[in-house]
Amino acid sequence: MTNLARILEGRRADRGDAVGLYGDDGRQWTFEELDLIAGGVAESLRAQGIGPGDRVACYLTNGPEIAFFLFGAWKLGAVPVTISSLYNESELAESLAKTAPKLVVSSTLDISARASVAAVDVDPGAEACILFTGGTTTGRPKAVSVTHGGTRSSLARLARVSTGTDAEGTAAPDAKPNLIALPLFHSGGQHSLLFAFHVGRAAVVWERFGVDRLADLMERFRFDNFFFLPTMVFDIVHSPRELPFEGVKSVLVAGQAISWTVRRAFEERYRVPILVNYGSTEAGHIAGWTGRDMKAGLWKPGSAGRVYPGVDLEIRADDGTALGVGEEGEIVVRSELTRGYVDDAEASKDLVRDGWVHTGDMGYVDGDGVLFLVGRKRDMIKCGGFQVWPEEIEDELRAHPLVRDIRVLGRPDDRLGEIPVAQVVREPSELPDDDLSRQLVEFAREKLAHFKAPRRIEFVPALERSAAGKISRVGGPA
Incomplete structure (x- = not known):
């Protein structure tokens, strides 16, 4: 049962006549049709000489076709290499050079x-x-x-904490479909699709996120839950359009930390709780909060969530020593999900050591087994010998009414080594940039220790984001 394609085959067996996949263009397929189309893709790939272990790259616009491709490749034991359709020619070439696929699928299936x-x-x-x-x-x-095995284990773990059982196909026949809000080239999108099929729900796949498109699909499908990136919640909060969140029980947010300002604005506007899930492409699902946790009063503000049952997690110092309750260090997790980076042997050695995945995230676990994140190990700014975490500064400055979006970067400084610099997307206002810059620095100094306050404010029209919507911390004006 290890092969991921058998998740779909299980749904064909127990609910083949039920709709399993919807496109945002009105198309739909039952689980039986989906499995048969995946079989047709498998035969087409086999005719091109593809077999077990062969890598096959997919460079397609996000949509149902990628789902057919994934399951078709998995049926053969082949390895999909999912490449963002937003990549330009050089980025595509770099991705292919890193992974050396035997075949590239780049046109409509x-x-x-x-x-x-x-x-x-x-x-x-x-x-x-x-x-x-x-x-x-x-x-x-x-x-x-x-x-395959690591992914199946990660799905079962998430099902256990969210539904109470890791058994497949447990969703009621009339369960609402799940919107796959993230693209299928992204680990979050793939896991969302596989999780929907694992529990027996249908999936709705679209080309890309947009508030108007989301509103239309909500009217059509009446979803009862969502999995969003923080950037999507940000766009929803700042949209003048009122979305139909009636009937939505919760919104799960993952991918990166969500600011308190955005979270509070969303929950106050729509009266829907935001739950968090902490994990990564390399380590899988690690910690989070469920609706049952919230009802039981276990939730702790500012936390990443309870460490999930079955997750073997340690907080370690730089020398590899396991730290105790409340002590800050790097989060490491025993996991069989990843085999490492295929294009960087040295980075793989740093990532996976003796079966432990080193996440690069800094945090601590309290006496109740609740995980708190501090920041990214590589993003830490060393200012005058003090440790400064960009996320902490960002969370404080987002509370200012003229800050629409923000990222904080470390910049070289002859005296202090590094200084924190804030790049700000400002809200419309007649206040001059120089005046707002001084105001933001003072605002930060009122909230934070002096060494944490940004030394410079740079106003930018927009922040660079990855194809998955995450804010990039690389580049920008010096």
Whole structure:
């Protein structure tokens, strides 16, 4: 049962007549049709000489076709290499050079061919997919190899904490579909799709996030839950359009920390609680809060969530020593999800050591097993010998009414080594930039220790984001 394609085959067996996949253009397919189309893709790939272990790159616009491609490749034991369709020619070439696929699928798939193809057996540690992620000191995307067995374990863990059982196909026949808000080239998008099918829900796939498109789909499907990136919640909060959140029980947010200002604005406007999930492409689902936790009064403000049952987690010092309750260090997790970076052997050695994935995130665990994040190890700014975390400054400055968006970067300084510099997207106002700059510095000094306050404010029209919507901390004016 390890092969990820068997999740879809299980749904064909237990609810084949039910709709399993919707496109935002009105198309829909039952689980049986979905499995047969995936079989047709598998036969087409086999005709091109693709077999177990072969890498096949996918460079397609986000949509249902990528779902067919993924399951078709998995049926053969092949390895999808999912590349963002937003990449330009040089980025595409770089991605292909890193992963060396045997075949590239770059045009619309023919989904008319259908065949009943059973998934081959694969080893739990077999490579299942290659996903591109950031999170390195160079800022260049890394090609992460994830496994079939590790992915299945991560799905079961999330199902256990959110539904109370890790059994597949437990959703009620009339359960609402899940919107796959993240693109399928992203680990969050793929996991969302697989999780929906794992529990037995249908999935709605679209080309990309947009508030108006979201509102239209909400009217059509009446979703009861969402999984968003913080940037999506930000756009929803700042949109003048009122969205129909009636019936939505909760919104799960992951990918990066969400600011208190944005979270509070969303919850006050729509009266829907935001739950958080902490994890990564390399380590899987690690910690978070569920609706049951909230009702039981276990939630703690500012936390990443309770460490999930079954997660083996340690907080470690720079020398590798495991730290105690409340002590800050790097978060490391024992995980079989990733085999490392396929394009960087040295980075892989730093990532996975003796079966432990080093997340690069800094944090601590309290006496109740609740995880708190401090920041990214590589993003820490060393200012005059003091440790400064960009996220802390950003959270405080986002509370200022003229700050629409912000990122804080470390800049070289002859005296202090590094200084924090804030790049700010400002709200419309007649206040001159110089005056607002001084105001923001003073605002930060009232909230933070003096060494944490930004030494300079740079106003920018927009912040650079990754294809998945995360704010980049690389580049920008010096």
